[in-house]
Amino acid sequence: MGIRVDALLVRLPEYEWTLGRHAQESLGIGYVAASLRERGFSVEIINAPLLGWSRTEALGEIRKRRAHLIGFSMPAQAGFYPLTGFIRDLRSRGGGAHITVGGIAATLAHESLLRQHAGIDSVVLGEGEETAPELMGHISLGTDWRDIPGIATMGTRKVIRNPLRPLIPNLDALSLPARDTVPLALRIDHEVPIMASRGCAARCRYCAITSFYRLCRGPVWRMRDPDRVAEEMAALRRDYGAYKFSFIDDDFLGPGRRGEEHATAIARAIRRRRLDVRFTILCRPDNTKGGVIRELKDAGLVTAFVGVESAHGPTLDWFGKRTTLAQSLAAVERFHRYGVKVEVGLMLFHPYSTLGEVAEGLAALREMDSVNITNFFDELAIYDGTPLWDELKGKGIIRRRRNEDGLYPYRILDRKAEMLRRIFFRVFSFARHSDALFPNPPARIPESVNRLHKRWSSDLLDVAEGIVTEFVRLTPAQLALRLSQMADHYARRVAQLDSAYAKLLAIQAGHSGK
Numbered sequence: 001m002g003i004r005v006d007a008l009l010v011r012l013p014e015y016e017w018t019l020g021r022h023a024q025e026s027l028g029i030g031y032v033a034a035s036l037r038e039r040g041f042s043v044e045i046i047n048a049p050l051l052g053w054s055r056t057e058a059l060g061e062i063r064k065r066r067a068h069l070i071g072f073s074m075p076a077q078a079g080f081y082p083l084t085g086f087i088r089d090l091r092s093r094g095g096g097a098h099i100t101v102g103g104i105a106a107t108l109a110h111e112s113l114l115r116q117h118a119g120i121d122s123v124v125l126g127e128g129e130e131t132a133p134e135l136m137g138h139i140s141l142g143t144d145w146r147d148i149p150g151i152a153t154m155g156t157r158k159v160i161r162n163p164l165r166p167l168i169p170n171l172d173a174l175s176l177p178a179r180d181t182v183p184l185a186l187r188i189d190h191e192v193p194i195m196a197s198r199g200c201a202a203r204c205r206y207c208a209i210t211s212f213y214r215l216c217r218g219p220v221w222r223m224r225d226p227d228r229v230a231e232e233m234a235a236l237r238r239d240y241g242a243y244k245f246s247f248i249d250d251d252f253l254g255p256g257r258r259g260e261e262h263a264t265a266i267a268r269a270i271r272r273r274r275l276d277v278r279f280t281i282l283c284r285p286d287n288t289k290g291g292v293i294r295e296l297k298d299a300g301l302v303t304a305f306v307g308v309e310s311a312h313g314p315t316l317d318w319f320g321k322r323t324t325l326a327q328s329l330a331a332v333e334r335f336h337r338y339g340v341k342v343e344v345g346l347m348l349f350h351p352y353s354t355l356g357e358v359a360e361g362l363a364a365l366r367e368m369d370s371v372n373i374t375n376f377f378d379e380l381a382i383y384d385g386t387p388l389w390d391e392l393k394g395k396g397i398i399r400r401r402r403n404e405d406g407l408y409p410y411r412i413l414d415r416k417a418e419m420l421r422r423i424f425f426r427v428f429s430f431a432r433h434s435d436a437l438f439p440n441p442p443a444r445i446p447e448s449v450n451r452l453h454k455r456w457s458s459d460l461l462d463v464a465e466g467i468v469t470e471f472v473r474l475t476p477a478q479l480a481l482r483l484s485q486m487a488d489h490y491a492r493r494v495a496q497l498d499s500a501y502a503k504l505l506a507i508q509a510g511h512s513g514k
Contacts, residue, residue, distance in 0.1 A: 006041040007136055008067035008097075009033055012058060012079065012086055013049045023049030025185045027193040027248055028103060028128075029073050030177030035129040038175050041136050050184040055082070059089055068139050070097045071124075071132065074106035074113075077208070077383055080406030084117045091119040098139050102128045104212045108385035110161070114154040123152040126164050126216045127198075129174055167218035171198060172225050176232060182240050191244040191280065192236055196266055197223040201255040202284060204309075205320035205391075208383035209250045215385075221255055223262045230269035237275060245279040252281035253288060263292050267299035278302045285331035286323045290338075297338045304335050305343045311364035312357045315350065320387070325364060332368040341450075342370040348424070350380035351397050351410050353417040359468050362461060371457035376428040376464060379421065382408040415476045419483060423467060427490040428460070449505065456501045463493055 011026045026047060033043045044065065048058040062070065070090075074083050087099055101113060102124035110123040122145070124131050131150035138145035146153055150165040168174065177195075185192060199213045199220040213220045236242040253259050270277065280303040281296070293301075308328040310316050316323060328344075335342045348361045365371050382389050382398050389408070392398045398408040412418035467490055471479060479486075 003044070003065045004042075005044045005065055005067050006140060007033075007036055007043045007069045007071060007132075008062065008065050009043060009045050009071045009073070010058070010062065011045075011047045011049065011073050012055065012082060013053075023047070023052075023185075023188070024190060024246075025050065025179075025181045025193050026073055026075075027177055027195060028075060029071075030179060030181075031174060032071070032102070032128045032132045033178035033180070034175035035133050036136055037178065039133045039137070041133070041140070043178070045178065045180045047181045047184065050181050050188075055086060059086065059093075062090065063093060063095065067097050069136055070099050072099070072101045073103050074101050074109075075103040077105045077109065077381070077406045079105065080109065080112075080402060081404060082406075084113070084120075087117060087119045098122070098135075098145075100124055100132075100135065102132070104208050105383070107212055107215065108208055108383060110152045111159050112384065114152060114159050118154070121153065125150050125152055125161065126212070127168050129168060130165055164216045167199070167213065167216045167220070167222070169218055169222065171195075171222050172228055179236070179240075182236065182242065186240060186242060189244075191246040192240075192242045193246050193248045194229065194232060194236075194279075195224065195248055196226075196229045196252065197221060197249045197254060197262065200250040200284075202251070202322065203320055205318070205387040206380060206383070208386060211383070211386045221251070221259075223254065223258075226262065226265035226269045229266050230273055230275070233270065233277060234273050234275055237277065243277050245277055247279060247281045249282060251284055251287065253283040253292065255287065259287055260289060260292050264295050267292070267295035267301075270299040275300070280305065282307070284323065285328040288331040288334055290334050293334055293338050293340065297340055301340055303341045303343060305345065306331055306335070306370075307345045308332075308364070308368075309345060309347055310357075311346065311360040315352070315357065318352075329364070329367060332370055336369070342368065343372055344368055344370045344375065345378065346375055347378045347380050348375070349378070349412060349417070349421045351392065351412055352414075353412050353421070354414050355416055355420065355468060355471055358417065358420060359465070359472075362464055362468065366458070366461050369454065369457070371461060373428060373460070376424050376460070382410070416471055416479065419476070419479050420468065420471050423483060423487050423490070424464070426487045427463070427467065427494055429491075452501060452504055456497065459497050460494070463490055463497075466490070 009029045009032060011029055029045055033045055036043045046058065046061065053061065072083055098121045099119060100122045101120055106113060106123050107125045110125060113120055113123055131148065134148050135145055135151065138148065147162065149163050152159060152161045182192060199222055200210055201221045202210060204210055233245060253263050277300045279300050281301065282305045285306050285308060306328065309319055309321055311325050332342050344365065346361055346365060348358050365375055382392060398410045403409045412421060470486065
């Protein structure tokens, strides 16, 4: 007969490597599930990556459920083809459930989703906590749902986008998110996501998050009561034993004095409750002051992801970042001064990259002493609905068809920079998941391991800078002839480094276990 449920909320793996240790709890699904349950609907959450299910296994399990509504989360554009292919397979096996898709990427790409994939009945636009229960109510009663605010659907010939709902002004009015999948996350020692604010007051031209929130009326950056945030952490600590948290806020430190005071209040609320926790944050480099960093460090901050994005002034201007390299260097130095590990977001490659700009980026990473293996792959991703998407599409720089990753491919206009991008991807591909060597976020990692991480990072930068030096010396024609040989040579060096540091870490672990 199958398991009866009103709504089934599903997170699929974008790629098979998101299974297991790379999986994470979906807080967005948790909030929508809570809003549905608050109105009396039964909900089951399926987080396939956390469950370790392949797409085939997930398909089989979903078919066992008899749901009126199946909602899929599409937070990132990388999930476009995996999601639409999955829905096509699900529809081909029968079943009349209403299928809806929500999330940042789904909102911005709703035209493509609905035009190209008939199996999708609707897309929830913007924040879903009010729209999803209203949609569920109509579906359960068998009444027409097509006029619901915040819904897009395919009409006879065109996509119909209903008026969007305003942004939720009071985040404290939301029910706490459903935490069905916390035990799964803790089973693989993953951090538990938590939200203290939503939105970002910046206007970066490449950013899907900024474009998403500015579609709707209302204040873009909104915050929760600091005591409610700390109480939620305390409950998760008490009920599940969670002590590693990841604040998923788009800009945890927020804009100006309001953001600083909010972050400081959260830190003090955590300390008043004497919570033994560790947590990570994401922030911009222009909202970092020493006082608030010290407060957060004392409360348990271990890692800050800082959106530097570029070391090149003209590129920062083109991105609409409204920050400078000097601000980024100062922000990273402040975090380091208080013993906080920093992960830097810095895109080495975009359509107008040059060898000189890549060299500037590598030099900045060395100065910031905050290298992660992903820095060597970081490139500008073009998202539907962003100002850069409009600009590059109009100039014919990005192709209109997505690649297999659901992104819009482009070639770097500078021929040598395009070849450099290809060789970086090939040379450093061994360590795309460097957390196998050096876990992130850290939880009480010994200083000896941190020192090894710094040496490892420096050695990788040596390799990258050596490649750039060769590229500067050779002509494009010479590079074309030697590219494969160079890639093999440097890939061997990187593989040797990987092996050497794995052995050093094993020795270190043996000593610490005695």
